[in-house]
Amino acid sequence: xxxxxxxxxxxPKADYKELKGEADLKLAALQRQCKALGIPVIVVFxxxxxxxxxxxxxxxxxxxxxxxxxxxxxxxxxxxDMFYPFLWRFWxxxxxxxxxxxxxxxxxxxxxxDRVAGLIKGDRLRQAFDDIRSFERQLTDEGVVIxxxxxxxxxxxQKRRFDALQSSPATAWRVTKEDLRQHDQYREYLxxxxxxxxxxxxxxxxxxxxxxxDRRFATLKIFNTVIDALERKVASVERKSEAPAxxxxxxxxxxxxxxxxxxxxxxxxxxxxxxxxxxxxxxAQAALRExxxxxxxxxxxxxxxxEGWDAAGKGGNIRRLTQNLDPRGYEVVPVAAPNDxxxxxxxxxxxxAQMPKDGHITxxxxxxxxxxxxxxxxxxxxxxxxxxxxxxxxxxxQHLAHYGAVVLKFWLHIDPDEQLRRFREREGMIHxxxxxxxxxxxNREKIDQYREAVEEMLHRTxxxxxxxxxxxSNCKRYARVKVLxxxxxxxxxxxx
Amino acid sequence: xxxxxxxxxxxPKADYKELKGEADLKLAALQRQCKALGIPVIVVFxxxxxxxxxxxxxxxxxxxxxxxxxxxxxxxxxxxDMFYPFLWRFWxxxxxxxxxxxxxxxxxxxxxxDRVAGLIKGDRLRQAFDDIRSFERQLTDEGVVIxxxxxxxxxxxQKRRFDALQSSPATAWRVTKEDLRQHDQYREYLxxxxxxxxxxxxxxxxxxxxxxxDRRFATLKIFNTVIDALERKVASVERKSEAPAxxxxxxxxxxxxxxxxxxxxxxxxxxxxxxxxxxxxxxAQAALRExxxxxxxxxxxxxxxxEGWDAAGKGGNIRRLTQNLDPRGYEVVPVAAPNDxxxxxxxxxxxxAQMPKDGHITxxxxxxxxxxxxxxxxxxxxxxxxxxxxxxxxxxxQHLAHYGAVVLKFWLHIDPDEQLRRFREREGMIHxxxxxxxxxxxNREKIDQYREAVEEMLHRTxxxxxxxxxxxSNCKRYARVKVLxxxxxxxxxxxx
Numbered sequence: 001x002x003x004x005x006x007x008x009x010x011x012p013k014a015d016y017k018e019l020k021g022e023a024d025l026k027l028a029a030l031q032r033q034c035k036a037l038g039i040p041v042i043v044v045f046x047x048x049x050x051x052x053x054x055x056x057x058x059x060x061x062x063x064x065x066x067x068x069x070x071x072x073x074x075x076x077x078x079x080x081d082m083f084y085p086f087l088w089r090f091w092x093x094x095x096x097x098x099x100x101x102x103x104x105x106x107x108x109x110x111x112x113x114d115r116v117a118g119l120i121k122g123d124r125l126r127q128a129f130d131d132i133r134s135f136e137r138q139l140t141d142e143g144v145v146i147x148x149x150x151x152x153x154x155x156x157x158q159k160r161r162f163d164a165l166q167s168s169p170a171t172a173w174r175v176t177k178e179d180l181r182q183h184d185q186y187r188e189y190l191x192x193x194x195x196x197x198x199x200x201x202x203x204x205x206x207x208x209x210x211x212x213x214d215r216r217f218a219t220l221k222i223f224n225t226v227i228d229a230l231e232r233k234v235a236s237v238e239r240k241s242e243a244p245a246x247x248x249x250x251x252x253x254x255x256x257x258x259x260x261x262x263x264x265x266x267x268x269x270x271x272x273x274x275x276x277x278x279x280x281x282x283x284a285q286a287a288l289r290e291x292x293x294x295x296x297x298x299x300x301x302x303x304x305x306x307e308g309w310d311a312a313g314k315g316g317n318i319r320r321l322t323q324n325l326d327p328r329g330y331e332v333v334p335v336a337a338p339n340d341x342x343x344x345x346x347x348x349x350x351x352x353a354q355m356p357k358d359g360h361i362t363x364x365x366x367x368x369x370x371x372x373x374x375x376x377x378x379x380x381x382x383x384x385x386x387x388x389x390x391x392x393x394x395x396x397x398q399h400l401a402h403y404g405a406v407v408l409k410f411w412l413h414i415d416p417d418e419q420l421r422r423f424r425e426r427e428g429m430i431h432x433x434x435x436x437x438x439x440x441x442x443n444r445e446k447i448d449q450y451r452e453a454v455e456e457m458l459h460r461t462x463x464x465x466x467x468x469x470x471x472x473s474n475c476k477r478y479a480r481v482k483v484l485x486x487x488x489x490x491x492x493x494x495x496x
Numbered sequence: 497x498x499x500x501x502x503x504x505x506x507x508p509k510a511d512y513k514e515l516k517g518e519a520d521l522k523l524a525a526l527q528r529q530c531k532a533l534g535i536p537v538i539v540v541f542x543x544x545x546x547x548x549x550x551x552x553x554x555x556x557x558x559x560x561x562x563x564x565x566x567x568x569x570x571x572x573x574x575x576x577d578m579f580y581p582f583l584w585r586f587w588x589x590x591x592x593x594x595x596x597x598x599x600x601x602x603x604x605x606x607x608x609x610d611r612v613a614g615l616i617k618g619d620r621l622r623q624a625f626d627d628i629r630s631f632e633r634q635l636t637d638e639g640v641v642i643x644x645x646x647x648x649x650x651x652x653x654q655k656r657r658f659d660a661l662q663s664s665p666a667t668a669w670r671v672t673k674e675d676l677r678q679h680d681q682y683r684e685y686l687x688x689x690x691x692x693x694x695x696x697x698x699x700x701x702x703x704x705x706x707x708x709x710d711r712r713f714a715t716l717k718i719f720n721t722v723i724d725a726l727e728r729k730v731a732s733v734e735r736k737s738e739a740p741a742x743x744x745x746x747x748x749x750x751x752x753x754x755x756x757x758x759x760x761x762x763x764x765x766x767x768x769x770x771x772x773x774x775x776x777x778x779x780a781q782a783a784l785r786e787x788x789x790x791x792x793x794x795x796x797x798x799x800x801x802x803e804g805w806d807a808a809g810k811g812g813n814i815r816r817l818t819q820n821l822d823p824r825g826y827e828v829v830p831v832a833a834p835n836d837x838x839x840x841x842x843x844x845x846x847x848x849a850q851m852p853k854d855g856h857i858t859x860x861x862x863x864x865x866x867x868x869x870x871x872x873x874x875x876x877x878x879x880x881x882x883x884x885x886x887x888x889x890x891x892x893x894q895h896l897a898h899y900g901a902v903v904l905k906f907w908l909h910i911d912p913d914e915q916l917r918r919f920r921e922r923e924g925m926i927h928x929x930x931x932x933x934x935x936x937x938x939n940r941e942k943i944d945q946y947r948e949a950v951e952e953m954l955h956r957t958x959x960x961x962x963x964x965x966x967x968x969s970n971c972k973r974y975a976r977v978k979v980l981x982x983x984x985x986x987x988x989x990x991x992x
Contacts, residue, residue, distance in 0.1 A: 038840075083795070083853030085899035091848035096840035126622050127898045134891035141884060142842050299579070344534075344592035346638050352587035357579035388637060395630035402623045403581035 001197045001209055002190065003462055004262035004470065007154055010214035020216075023223035024063035030230040031064050031100065037237050038097035040144045043226060044106045047151025048189075049179040050161040051212045053104050056151065059219045060226070061102065069100035074109060086110050086128070087135050094139060107132055111196045116188045129199045136205040145233045146205040147226050150197065151212040155186040191464075198394070198463045203387045209260065209459070221258040259452055260459045262470060266413050271475035281477075284484035285324035291491045292329045292361065299358035300494060301405040304487065305367035308412025310440045311422040313476045314365055317412065320480040321363065321487065330361035335370065347371055347381075348396055355400070368393055369409075372457045377449045390460040401465035406494045409466065410483055411458060412473040416447060497693045497705055498686065499958055500758035500966065503650055506710035516712075519719035520559035526726040527560050527596065533733050534593035536640045539722060540602045543647025544685075545675040546657040547708045549600050552647065555715045556722070557598065565596035570605060582606050582624070583631050590635060603628055607692045612684045625695045632701040641729045642701040643722050646693065647708040651682040687960075694890070694959045699883045705756065705955070717754040755948055756955045758966060762909050767971035777973075780980035781820035787987045788825045788857065795854035796990060797901040799893075800983065801863035804908025806936045807918040809972045810861055813908065816976040817859065817983065826857035831866065843867055843877075844892055851896070864889055865905075868953045873945045886956040897961035902990045905962065906979055907954060908969040912943060 011019070034041055043060070045053045057071060072093050081089045087107055095101040110128050114120045120128060136146055153161075162183065165171040182189055201207045208225045212218040272280070295302060304321075306314045322330055333354045342350045348368055356362035371393070376386040397407050414422075423440065426432040443450065462468040469486050473479035507515070530537055539556070541549045553567060568589050577585045583603055591597040606624050610616045616624060632642055649657075658679065661667040678685055697703045704721045708714040768776070791798060800817075802810045818826055829850045838846045844864055852858035867889070872882040893903050910918075919936065922928040939946065958964040965982050969975035 080853070083855075084797075084851060085895050085901070087895060088848060088851060091845060094842055094845055096837070098840075122619065123622070124898075126619070131891075131895045131898060134888075134895065138844065138888045138891065139842060141888070142881075144842070301580075341592070344594070346536075346590055346635060346640070348634065349587060349590055352584060355580060355584060357576070359579070385638075392630075392634045392637070395627075395634060399581050399583060399627045399630070402620075402627060405581070 001201065001207060001459060001462065002150075002152060002194055003467070004260070004265070004458065005152055005209055005211060006261050006265045007152065007157070007211050007213045009211045009217050009261065011216040011220055013216070016216045016220070019220055020223070023220065023227065026227050027060075027223060027230075028063045028065070030227060030234065031068055033234050034100070034145075034230060035065075035068055035098040037234060038143075039230075039233055039237060040095040040097050040139075041100040041230065042095060042139070042144060042146045043100065043102045044108070044146070044148040045102070045104050045151065046106060046108050046149070047210070047212065048153050048158055049182050050158055050165070050175075051151035051153045052215060052218060053151055055215065056210075056212075056218055056222055057102055057104055060222060064100070068098070069102060070095070071102045071104065074103060074105040074107075085131075087131060090135075094144070097143075107135070108196055108200065111199070112189065112192045115192045116185060132200055133202065136200070136202070140204040143237075145229055147229045148200075148205060148207045149210050149222055149225060150193070150207055151210045151218065153212050155183070157213055158183055158186070194464060201394075201460060202391055203384075206460075224258045260455050262455060262458050263413060263451065266470055266472055268413070268415050268418070268472050268474040270472045270478055272477040272481060274477070277477035277481060280481045281320065281484065284481060284488055285320070287488045288321070288484060288491075289324045289326070291488060291495075292325050294495060295361070295406075295491060296329060296359040298495065300491075301356040301358050301400075301403075302361040302487075302491065303356060303364075303400060303405055303407045304361065305364045305369065305409045306412065307366060307369050307373070307409070308471075308473065309414055309419055310443055311419050311426070311435075312412035312414045312473045313479060314412055316476060317410075317471075317473075317480050317483055318363055318365055321484055325361070329359070330363065331356070332363045332365060335364055335366040347375075348392065351396075356405075367409075368396070369457055369461075372461075373450065373453050376453050377446055390457075393461055394463055394466075397461075397463065397466035406490050407466035408487060408490055409461075409468045410486075411454065411468055411470045412479060413470055414473050416444070418474045419444065497646075497697065497703060497955060497958065498648060498690055499963070500756070500761070500954065501648055501705055501707060502757050502761045503648065503653070503707050503709045505707045505713050505757065507712040507716055509712070512712045512716070515716055516719070519716065519723065522723050523556075523719060523726075524559045524561070526723060526730065527564055529730050530596070530641075530726060531564055531594040533730060535726075535729055535733060536591040536593050536635075537596040537726065538591060538635070538640060538642045539596065539598045540604070540642070540644040541598070541600050541647065542602060542604050542645070543706070543708065544649050544654055545678050546654050546661070546671075547647035547649045548711060548714060549647055551711065552708075552714055552718055553598055553600055556718060560596070564594070565598060566591070567598045567600065570599060570601040581627075583627060586631075590640070593639075603631070604692055604696065607695070608685065608688045611688045612681060628696055629698065632696070632698070636700040639733075641725055643725045644696075644701060644703045645706050645718055645721060646689070646703055647706045647714065649708050651679070653709055654679055654682070690960060697890075697956060698887055699880075702956075720754045755951050758951060758954050759909060759947065762966055762968055764909070764911050764914070764968050764970040766968045766974055768973040768977060770973070773973035773977060776977045777816065777980065780977060780984055781816070783984045784817075784980060784987075785820050785822070787984060787991075788821050790991060791857070791902075791987060792825055792855040794991065796987075797852040797854050797896075797899075798857040798983075798987065799852060799860075799896060799901055799903045800857065801860045801865065801905045802908065803862060803865050803869070803905070804967075804969065805910055805915055806939055807915050807922070807931075808908035808910045808969045809975060810908055812972060813906075813967075813969075813976050813979055814859055814861055817980055821857070825855070826859065827852070828859045828861060831860055831862040844888065847892075852901075863905075864892070865953055865957075868957075869946065869949050872949050873942055886953075889957055890959055890962075893957075893959065893962035902986050903962035904983060904986055905957075905964045906982075907950065907964055907966045908975060909966055910969050912940075914970045915940065 045057060047053055061069060061071065070093070077086070077089065090103075090107050093101055093103075110120065111125060111132070115125060140146055162175050162179065165175050197207050197209075208221070210218050210221050210225075306318060308314055318332055322332060331354075338347070338350060351364070351368045354362060354364070371381065371389045372386050375381040400407050423436060423444075426436045458468050458470070469482075471479045471482050541553060543549055557565060557567065566589070573582070573585065586599075586603050589597055589599075606616065607621060607628070611621060636642055658671050658675065661671050693703050704717070706714050706717050706721075802814060804810055814828055818828065827850075834843070834846060847860070847864045850858060850860070867877065867885045868882050871877045896903050919932060919940075922932045954964050954966070965978075967975045967978050
């Protein structure tokens with residue numbers, strides 16, 4: 001979940017004041033509503049040392065009624081804590097109904113800090129994840145709202161902040177040995193954190209990654225995340241206590257401002273000359289042909305899913321991927337709307353039926369991600385269903401990975417201008433007119449909603465065992481080579 | 497979950513015909529309702545070889561419309577199956593809406609047969625449990641009903657059946673080498689099965705243990721289990737599609753006939769003479785005193801929960817347990833109805849606050865099991881809440897066990913006559929009158945409901961990491977010695 005996070009995001013000072021003022025009022029009002037409705041709230045702050053947890057917690061509590069919350073700072077367990085299971089000290093601090101508990105670091109320390117320090121691994125690490133999931137689920141099942149924020153900064157930003165603190169005797173003491181150790185082992189911490197985020201991200205207690213280079217942006221994103229979670233909970237509690245059932249509140253459009261923006265940073269100007277293309281394509285295709293034999297011998301299945309904007313070039317890209325392959329070793333599965341039989345099954349069933357067997361490659365042209373894209377945007381499934389789907393899809397891909405499969409997902413990205421150009425071009429060419437439907441134009445009108453869905457999908461389902469690759473596709477040549485080379489690299493890595 | 501299963505249960509031939517006739521009609525009607533409402537149903541049959549899975553599946557499908565179900569027999573994976581993740585072949589067979597899929601053995605084979613054969617262990621075993629839980633949850637979240645039955649017979653009964661089959665050439669072929677290997681390794685299979693049942697028992701897909709010595713009993717219990725699950729699902733689907741919300745249907749009182757009966761078999765005539773008592777009590781108390789020091793040195797926490805009927809003698813029993821202990825090493829926590837502060841917390845919070853620290857013993861006089869006893873019977877929590885609580889409580893106890901704690905639970909059992917005798921005696925003795933309240937008499941009136949709740953509690957929360965011990969308590973002397981000796985034994989085992 002930390003891949004493709006744009007740490008340069010910021011909010012201008014001019015906008016900040018107004019937005020913050022509004023957020024303050026909203027948060028204070030929601031605190032009162034939660035108190036009245038007896039909703040307990042837990043807000044967890046995790047993140048790098050010097051990411052600004054202390055400052056941001058201070059910002060958050062300022063508008064709150066001080067009688068309604070507690071802040072708990074989780075450092076090394078005390079001697080007493082060490083006498084109990086690691087969740088004990090957090091159970092003791094779970095909030096009563098209507099109260100808010102804010103944790104500066106939390107139970108996730110166990111699976112990150114302790115893991116990097118070599119204190120926990122293997123079976124015990126998996127037990128800790130089980131214990132954490134069970135704990136969070138026990139709380140949310142009984143009505144607790146859990147908001148989890150991870151404050152993210154880069155290694156160089158962390159260095160800059162440590163240097164600034166150390167340059168003055170007044171603040172130098174704030175940089176501890178543990179902080180410096182974390183800095184030296186940034187890579188190890190990053191890998192452990194990524195694992196922790198993946199293992200404990202759930203519809204009932206989702207993670208929000210907060211881009212924390214700019215304090216104003218981070219503040220607003222945290223406010224927005226807490227407000228969004230509380231608004232949804234308040235609405236659901238009120239709906240249950242009132243009859244008749246009310247429809248969901250209007251979608252939280254404001255939250256789109258703070259959703260992740262992996263797509264914004266994609267450099268679509270990137271391209272290949274025809275000569276470069278010809279050379280690299282040939283080389284990668286030959287390599288993949290050899291790897292195809294290798295995975296057959298080693299009985300490794302490979303699952304490749306293509307998603308992307310209409311007219312992003314999926315078809316042509318897939319053709320280049322398979323052009324040189326032995327046709328007995330792969331299959332391309334085009335995915336359209338489910339047919340009548342498929343509709344009567346679980347939505348993942350039809351994909352299971354098409355998974356590759358050992359030693360084979362299956363390429364899905366569109367995939368199970370339709371659940372969180374078209375079905376979400378068009379309202380073909382309920383909000384609860386698509387929110388749950390991230391966990392379900394991760395579960396399915398993890399099962400494949402447990403088995404030893406290589407699982408790769410490509411998002412073919414183009415900008416709206418390029419899309420329009422291609423639509424027009426298609427309409428102008430008789431042999432391509434069949435490719436254009438009214439639906440393509442309709443989808444284009446909903447581009448903002450699709451973009452929000454794509455961002456959340458890339459964010460919640462990019463896992464160590466099944467990563468997303470965003471493919472810059474304004475230049476089709478570049479896109480084709482990138483996919484081919486990425487597939488080769490992943491297979492080589494799996495073979496070891 | 498296989499402890500304390502009474503395999504001698506049977507249904508007389510005379511009763512069977514009528515009960516079976518009713519069940520046939522009900523099941524057929526429910527199949528039609530499920531079809532009309534589009535409810536997909538999965539029924540899983542697991543159990544020992546020769547437990548009668550085939551016969552019982554045949555019984556079950558007879559009243560069904562044959563156009564509405566499929567039976568899948570799961571033997572060794574085929575060569576093709578071996579080319580896919582182990583859940584693949586089951587995904588393919590998940591039923592469409594309105595249809596029923598009946599599995600003769602299933603995905604649980606992976607964590608039992610394969611495990612005993614040494615094909616899977618450690619991390620990969622835990623991954624398989626994760627995969628299975630995720631699979632079942634994905635299905636039930638989308639509306640599938642999953643009914644899981646385990647057909648249980650004893651080792652000697654299995655031998656008897658194998659011998660009978662082998663004695664005739666017409667049936668000898670039915671006893672395979674694999675069957676005989678299972679018989680030889682009955683103990684290993686039993687342990688692996690117990691683990692599998694514990695790890696995969698959940699409110700969304702619970703296990704039912706079917707006592708399978710008597711075919712008539714087993715048939716009716718299976719019918720009853722399926723009928724109960726379908727009735728509840730149909731009611732919940734109909735409730736959602738209608739407004740206003742309806743209350744739950746009347747409790748399925750028929751199901752009580754087939755609930756587990758660990759308590760029926762308890763031999764309450766067991767007793768100790770005063771002399772035996774004095775000798776064994778003294779010895780066990782001395783041993784426990786030594787073990788108390790040992791666990792202190794080794795920093796092992798011990799959690800002991802007492803539950804039992806009113807007047808079963810919990811207080812006196814606890815006094816004998818602690819009589820000889822160093823008071824700095826243990827604590828007794830009496831548990832009554834939650835106070836106002838406790839009520840505003842999660843129901844498990846107050847118990848976490850009282851858990852022993854390393855090297856200490858905490859004895860709970862009544863416990864978190866109130867959730868599935870008094871709160872269930874008196875309606876202080878919803879049905880969804882107490883059904884979920886088995887998983888939550890197992891999760892809490894597993895967290896304690898992961899940490900290294902010894903967790904023991906005692907059910908002090910007396911029969912209603914003995915209880916009445918003690919109530920009368922208390923009323924007759926001035927210094928014991930305070931012990932009697934109107935509530936005791938009220939509880940006694942609800943004895944059947946309590947008994948059903950106790951049985952289900954003993955069944956669903958007796959785990960390898962936190963077992964229940966039923967203590968025959970008509971003779972208080974015996975009960976005291978049994979608890980003491982059980983505690984000593986468990987601590988010794990933990991110390992190893």
